[in-house]
Amino acid sequence: MIRITLAALSFVVLALLGRPQAVLADDLPDLGEAARSEFSPQLERKIGERIFNEIRLREPSYVDDAEINDYLNRLGSRLVAASPNPTVDCQFFAIRDNTVNAFAMFGGFIGVNTGTLLTAQSESELAGVLAHEISHVTQNHLARQIAREKQNSIATMIAMAVGVLAARSNSQVASAAIASAQAGSIQSQLAYSRDFEREADRMGYQTLASAGYNVRGMGDFFGRLQQAGRVYENNAPVYLRSHPLTVERISDMQNRADGSPYRQVADSVDFHLVRARIRVQSSGAREAVGDFGAQLREKKYASEAATRYGLAYSLLRAKEVAAAQREVEALLALKLSSPMIAGLAAETRLASGDQAGALLIYRDALQRYPQSRALVYGYAEALLAAGQYEQGQRFLDAQLPLYASDYRLYGLQARTFALTGKRLQQHRAQAEFYLLQGQLGPAVEQLQFAQQATDGSFFEQSAVDARLRELRKLQAEEAKQKRNGG
Ligand SMILES: [Zn+2]
Numbered sequence: 110m111i112r113i114t115l116a117a118l119s120f121v122v123l124a125l126l127g128r129p130q131a132v133l134a135d136d137l138p139d140l141g142e143a144a145r146s147e148f149s150p151q152l153e154r155k156i157g158e159r160i161f162n163e164i165r166l167r168e169p170s171y172v173d174d175a176e177i178n179d180y181l182n183r184l185g186s187r188l189v190a191a192s193p194n195p196t197v198d199c200q201f202f203a204i205r206d207n208t209v210n211a212f213a214m215f216g217g218f219i220g221v222n223t224g225t226l227l228t229a230q231s232e233s234e235l236a237g238v239l240a241h242e243i244s245h246v247t248q249n250h251l252a253r254q255i256a257r258e259k260q261n262s263i264a265t266m267i268a269m270a271v272g273v274l275a276a277r278s279n280s281q282v283a284s285a286a287i288a289s290a291q292a293g294s295i296q297s298q299l300a301y302s303r304d305f306e307r308e309a310d311r312m313g314y315q316t317l318a319s320a321g322y323n324v325r326g327m328g329d330f331f332g333r334l335q336q337a338g339r340v341y342e343n344n345a346p347v348y349l350r351s352h353p354l355t356v357e358r359i360s361d362m363q364n365r366a367d368g369s370p371y372r373q374v375a376d377s378v379d380f381h382l383v384r385a386r387i388r389v390q391s392s393g394a395r396e397a398v399g400d401f402g403a404q405l406r407e408k409k410y411a412s413e414a415a416t417r418y419g420l421a422y423s424l425l426r427a428k429e430v431a432a433a434q435r436e437v438e439a440l441l442a443l444k445l446s447s448p449m450i451a452g453l454a455a456e457t458r459l460a461s462g463d464q465a466g467a468l469l470i471y472r473d474a475l476q477r478y479p480q481s482r483a484l485v486y487g488y489a490e491a492l493l494a495a496g497q498y499e500q501g502q503r504f505l506d507a508q509l510p511l512y513a514s515d516y517r518l519y520g521l522q523a524r525t526f527a528l529t530g531k532r533l534q535q536h537r538a539q540a541e542f543y544l545l546q547g548q549l550g551p552a553v554e555q556l557q558f559a560q561q562a563t564d565g566s567f568f569e570q571s572a573v574d575a576r577l578r579e580l581r582k583l584q585a586e587e588a589k590q591k592r593n594g595g
Contacts, residue, residue, distance in 0.1 A: 153252060154198070157216020161200070162547040164220075172203035172223065174390070175483035175517075176449055180383040181221060181239075183480075184232070188240050191320035193312060194247040201239070205391070209334060211238050213245040215252075223387045228333075232376040233317070233326030240313035240320070241327070248312065250305045303358075310358060314365055323374040328362035335359060381412035382449045385419035389426065397423035414443050414450075422453055430460045448478035452487055464495040482515070489521045493528065501525045516545035532558075533565035537573055544580070549587065553580050 164171050172178065181201035189199050199217040204210075207224040214220070219242045229235040245251065301309070310327070318324050335356075389397045401420035403409075410416040421436035437457045440450060451474035458467035471488035478484055485508055492501035505522045512518060519542040526535035536559035543552040556577040559565075565573070 154216040157214050157218045159547060160214055161202070161216070161218045164202075164204075166546060166548075168204075170205045172205050174203070174386070175486055176386060176452060177203050177223075177383055179448070179481055179483050180379050183379070184236060184377075185219065185239055185243070188236060188243055188316055188320050192240075192243055192247055192316045197243075197247050199243060199246055203387075207391075211242050213242045213251065217246045219243070219246070223391070226384055226387060229330060231323065231326060231374075232380040233323035233374055234330040235326075235380070236320065236322045237313065237317055237327030237330055240316040240322075241309045243316060244309040244312035245301070245305070248305070248308055250301055250309065254301055254305060306358060307361070310362055314362065318369065321374065323372055324369055325363075325366045325371075328359060328366050331362060332359050378412075378414055378445050378447045379449055381415035382418045382447060385415040386422060386449070389419055389423045394423050394426035398427055398429070414440060414445050414447075417443070418450065418453065421457065425453070425457055425460060428460075430457065433457050434461055446477070448474060448481040448484055451478070452481070452483050455484075455487055455491065459491055459494060464491065467491045468495060468497075482512075482517075486517055486521070489518075489525075493521070493525060498525055498529045502529075514545055516542050519545065531564060532562035533569055533573065534559075536562060537569075537576070540576070540580075549580060549584055553577065553584060556580065 165173075178201065181203060185199055185201040189195060189197060197217060199219055201219045201221060203226070204220050204222050206222040207227070208222055209224045209228050210222040211225055212220050219239070221239070221242075225238055226235060229238070314324060314327060317327060385401070389401075392400070397419065401416055401423055404416050405413075405420060417436055417440040421433050421440055424430075424433035424436060434457050437454050441454060451470055455467045455470040455474070458464075458470060468488070468491050471484060471491055474481070474484050475488060489501055489505060489508075492498075492504060502522070502525050505518055505525065509515075509518055509522070519538045523535050523538035523542055526532075526538055536555045540552045540555035540559065543549075543555060556573055559573045560570070560577065
């Protein structure tokens with residue numbers, strides 16, 4: 110459940126726009142020209158990053174799982190590459206919530222509820238939902254919609270920016286800005302216009318087709334959603350409220366699909382594995398062991414690999430390492446190629462104390478799937494666990510230039526430096542770890558610790574001094590913005 114309040118997000122957006130910080134429910138400032146003229150792609154990206162950081166840091170339903178987010182990004186980037194604007198920057202993440210929803214925020218950040226992954230009956234259906242959201246990004250619908258609204262209140266803007274927040278049926282967001290009399294109008298303004306929805310359907314359809322997915326997936330999924338909406342009446346799936354579906358839109362999608370040759374597209378292994386992983390995480394480990402074990406005995410499954418994966422993963426979570434190891438062996442015997450299977454095999458080895466075996470699996474898997482973040486983190490962790498600090502350091506040094514905005518890599522680097530007693534370097538890495546998560550204060554503090562460390566070379570100390578000057582300047586600018594605003 111999304112618990113970040115609209116008020117908290119207004120601070121974020123207002124700070125970026127240099128507007129007054131005091132936002133009261135009944136005193137929402139009018140964005141006016143700001144929304145129309147100041148939405149440069151850079152500003153959009155900044156707003157998106159800040160909101161995403163807020164979600165990642167403070168939102169309990171944010172799915173902090175590299176495997177699940179890796180999967181969404183693999184699927185998403187395949188779709189982006191097939192979209193009319195393949196250079197657009199999109200980042201996908203999951204929200205643990207059983208309702209069906211997906212939403213595009215400023216800056217190309219696209220959130221997907223786990224309920225969407227579980228409800229989709231094929232990977233093409235899920236791809237259809239993502240392709241639709243990607244089209245909202247490539248067509249710049251958010252900024253265009255805001256510019257179109259007559260009253261550009263900050264609340265409208267934020268509600269639009271974080272589609273799901275205000276749309277939730279029993280949202281705790283209601284306690285904040287939205288609790289005002291404006292709530293109703295925000296809800297009505299939240300939805301994209303029908304023109305934008307139609308455009309996202311059309312572009313999404315093309316993207317889905319050029320990426321090689323079954324184009325019927327979109328119409329099927331949306332059709333089922335609408336059916337569900339009819340059953341629930343006033344409690345329609347949230348997705349329908351932020352993306353109003355009309356009979357016309359659904360028949361459009363079905364007509365388009367009817368004109369195209371029928372194509373059966375097989376789901377990827379990972380589509381099924383990721384669903385099993387979500388199921389395991391949303392129940393207790395013991396309960397999941399029981400469920401997946403029963404499915405396997407009764408052969409009641411759509412994918413044997415996913416059922417074995419679910420069983421092995423839940424056994425590992427239940428700390429039954431030997432049994433998990435046996436299930437992993439059975440899974441490997443299926444000879445499927447997946448970074449998720451390799452990751453689980455390595456984790457299980459590590460849990461059983463076989464560090465050398467785990468490292469071997471990671472090294473081999475990283476050759477085949479160099480872009481899997483889950484494998485990168487896992488390998489670095491395994492090197493640290495095995496006490497191979499120097500190798501760990503070299504590995505992270507090679508990864509950092511490739512993923513300069515990955516705060517986890519800096520966190521791992523800081524830990525490696527801490528383990529080898531390199532204090533200056535440890536605090537310097539920790540500062541970047543905080544900075545990339547938008548935490549300027551703690552970042553400055555870490556650089557001050559780095560300054561006090563006496564184990565750095567002259568050049569390292571100069572670099573710390575220079576970085577601290579930069580961050581202090583940023584801090585001063587933010588303070589000035591606050592003063593001017595209030
Ligand atoms: Zn939409």
